[in-house]
Amino acid sequence: MKKALLLLLFVLYAGSVFAAGDKNSIQVKGSDTMVNLAQAWAEKFMEENPGDLVAVTGGGSGTGLSSLISGTCDIAMSSRNIKPKEIDLAKQKGINPFEIKVGMDGLAVVVNPQNPVSKLTIQQLADIFTGKVTNWKEVGGKDLKIVVLSREVNSGTHVYFKEHVLRKGDVNGKEEFSPSALMLSSSQAIADEVAGNPSAIGYYGMGYISAKQKAIQVARDDKSEYIEPKTDNVINGKYPISRPLFVYCNGEPKGLVKKFIDFDLSKEGQGIVLKTDFVPIK
Amino acid sequence: MRKIKEFIIQKLILICGLASIFFVILIFLFLLKEGLALFKIVTPLDFLLGRSWYPISEPPKLGILPLILGSLLVTIGAAIISIPIGVGCAIYIAEIAPLKIKEVLKAGIELLAAIPSVVLGFIGMVTLVPLVKNIFHLPTGLTALSGSIMLAFMAMPTIVSIAEDALYSVPKNYKEGALALGATHWQTIWRVMLPAASSGILAAVMLGIGRVIGETMAVMMITGNSAVIPQSILQPVRTLTATIAAEMGEAVVGSEHYFALFAIGIVLFVISFAINVTADLFLHRRQ
Numbered sequence: 001m002k003k004a005l006l007l008l009l010f011v012l013y014a015g016s017v018f019a020a021g022d023k024n025s026i027q028v029k030g031s032d033t034m035v036n037l038a039q040a041w042a043e044k045f046m047e048e049n050p051g052d053l054v055a056v057t058g059g060g061s062g063t064g065l066s067s068l069i070s071g072t073c074d075i076a077m078s079s080r081n082i083k084p085k086e087i088d089l090a091k092q093k094g095i096n097p098f099e100i101k102v103g104m105d106g107l108a109v110v111v112n113p114q115n116p117v118s119k120l121t122i123q124q125l126a127d128i129f130t131g132k133v134t135n136w137k138e139v140g141g142k143d144l145k146i147v148v149l150s151r152e153v154n155s156g157t158h159v160y161f162k163e164h165v166l167r168k169g170d171v172n173g174k175e176e177f178s179p180s181a182l183m184l185s186s187s188q189a190i191a192d193e194v195a196g197n198p199s200a201i202g203y204y205g206m207g208y209i210s211a212k213q214k215a216i217q218v219a220r221d222d223k224s225e226y227i228e229p230k231t232d233n234v235i236n237g238k239y240p241i242s243r244p245l246f247v248y249c250n251g252e253p254k255g256l257v258k259k260f261i262d263f264d265l266s267k268e269g270q271g272i273v274l275k276t277d278f279v280p281i282k
Numbered sequence: 283m284r285k286i287k288e289f290i291i292q293k294l295i296l297i298c299g300l301a302s303i304f305f306v307i308l309i310f311l312f313l314l315k316e317g318l319a320l321f322k323i324v325t326p327l328d329f330l331l332g333r334s335w336y337p338i339s340e341p342p343k344l345g346i347l348p349l350i351l352g353s354l355l356v357t358i359g360a361a362i363i364s365i366p367i368g369v370g371c372a373i374y375i376a377e378i379a380p381l382k383i384k385e386v387l388k389a390g391i392e393l394l395a396a397i398p399s400v401v402l403g404f405i406g407m408v409t410l411v412p413l414v415k416n417i418f419h420l421p422t423g424l425t426a427l428s429g430s431i432m433l434a435f436m437a438m439p440t441i442v443s444i445a446e447d448a449l450y451s452v453p454k455n456y457k458e459g460a461l462a463l464g465a466t467h468w469q470t471i472w473r474v475m476l477p478a479a480s481s482g483i484l485a486a487v488m489l490g491i492g493r494v495i496g497e498t499m500a501v502m503m504i505t506g507n508s509a510v511i512p513q514s515i516l517q518p519v520r521t522l523t524a525t526i527a528a529e530m531g532e533a534v535v536g537s538e539h540y541f542a543l544f545a546i547g548i549v550l551f552v553i554s555f556a557i558n559v560t561a562d563l564f565l566h567r568r569q
Contacts, residue, residue, distance in 0.1 A: 066533075066534065066535070070535075083534075085534055085537065086534060089534055089535065089536070144421070145421045146421075147421045147422045152507070152528045152529065153337060153338045153528075153529055154528070154529060159338070176334075176336050176339060179334065179335075179348070179508060179509055179510040180508050180510045180517075180518070181508055182422060182424055182506040182507060182508050182518050183506070183507035183508060183509075183520070183528065184507070185502065185503075185507075185528060193422070193424070196412065197415070197421070197422060199421045199422075200421075200422065
């Protein structure tokens with residue numbers, strides 16, 4: 001569904017390349033986590049600067065960065081750091097990725113509201129997502145098989161969750177998502193499946209939490225406090241699964257790209273960050 | 283003047299004819315060039331029979347056995363559902379239906395073929411997936427079975443229209459002869475018409491299956507995409523096509539992952555080529 005939408009956007013975009021050669025329009029592409037945020041920025045920005053055009057597309061952090069490398073977008077949104085491999089590749093193509101941190105995000109682990117489990121430690125989460133624990137009763141729930149939901153590998157959220165929850169930040173870790181984890185192509189798809197399935201567990205950026213899902217309180221280990229994924233808890237660093245959000249552009253930002261990024265970092269832009277359930281950095 | 287015109291038109295048509303072959307060859311060469319590069323890193327046996335698919339880990343694990351089995355399971359499921367219904371429908375249209383119903387049915391089936399697969403996938407996701415989950419009391423409805431059912435809808439138009447063609451082109455005197463010898467209508471269909479049209483019907487089935495195995499969008503949306511070796515049709519599976527579609531955006535050009543996706547493309551190409559050749563053989567035997 002989303003892929004098709006992307007295709008449609010791609011076609012529209014391909015058309016617009018030929019139509020508008022001059023640079024009063026920029027393409028922003030990448031992280032699905034950040035797409036709502038960037039869309040909100042773009043709408044406000046275009047309202048204040050009539051004549052400037054900012055087009056926002058999702059697809060995943062990897063998709064955004066590879067578009068930046070191949071020169072098909074001006075700004076890549078990414079919910080993870082760029083990989084050394086990607087930097088090498090960009091250098092080969094004469095592109096110099098420039099990183100700007102624009103906000104923070106807490107990763108929420110969600111279950112169906114009918115699920116009695118509401119607190120888990122990082123270790124328990126790792127066991128569930130690697131497939132060591134397969135029944136909810138092992139972590140204090142009903143006798144139900146756990147349905148593990150994950151994002152596809154093109155998602156920055158997938159990579160972050162693997163590195164910081166499954167492998168607990170250990171760069172040499174070997175833990176992988178359980179092969180029986182369902183790979184869904186968007187955060188919304190995970191939200192929908194969790195809303196309708198009492199045995200499902202999934203993860204996504206805090207912004208996607210609604211009344212149809214229950215966010216799990218997470219603790220670093222069994223001696224620590226269980227913390228709810230809330231903006232305050234991410235700002236003060238109590239919530240254990242939070243990550244920076246970046247935008248990348250080619251070299252030091254200039255022209256419209258700079259104008260847009262400056263807007264993102266302005267008081268107004270950071271207000272939008274807060275409004276879309278992310279955490280401002282300023 | 284007329285001769286020159288004739289000559290130009292002939293050559294133009296010749297170029298059009300050759301162009302399609304030329305493009306197929308180009309595509310195939312590109313696929314080979316990008317896909318075979320993988321086998322410098324992974325042996326073909328490890329690639330085809332490897333049991334884990336973790337393309338972005340360090341080092342990546344690139345075994346596509348779960349994906350091949352996933353594709354096969356979904357395809358077999360779809361074949362089991364669509365062949366009896368499709369052939370039955372073709373028999374009804376060709377032999378039994380009165381003219382008016384026949385027109386309506388044929389139009390309906392053409393309409394079914396016209397529904398984009400994303401739309402079918404979306405409908406399946408909202409209606410079929412919860413249904414499958416509730417009927418079989420499964421932890422999730424995103425299963426191979428859901429995929430099979432949706433794909434059966436996609437194979438049906440191909441199967442019905444080609445099988446109906448095959449039945450229609452059985453010489454009239456076969457049927458008249460059978461009826462004159464006192465056979466009932468059903469006996470005529472079962473013992474005379476079906477055997478006479480068998481190669482065409484087989485071709486229809488093969489082409490239908492070919493459509494199913496190459497289908498991407500709908501399966502990606504409703505089969506759950508977990509790369510595990512399936513034990514039953516009520517489990518989530520990940521197919522070859524969905525893997526390419528879901529991961530192509532992430533694959534860094536020139537990485538093992540990128541080559542592996544092209545190698546999957548070769549595997550798919552070989553499978554659908556084999557299916558098409560088989561269908562072609564059946565079609566030629568008929569003539």
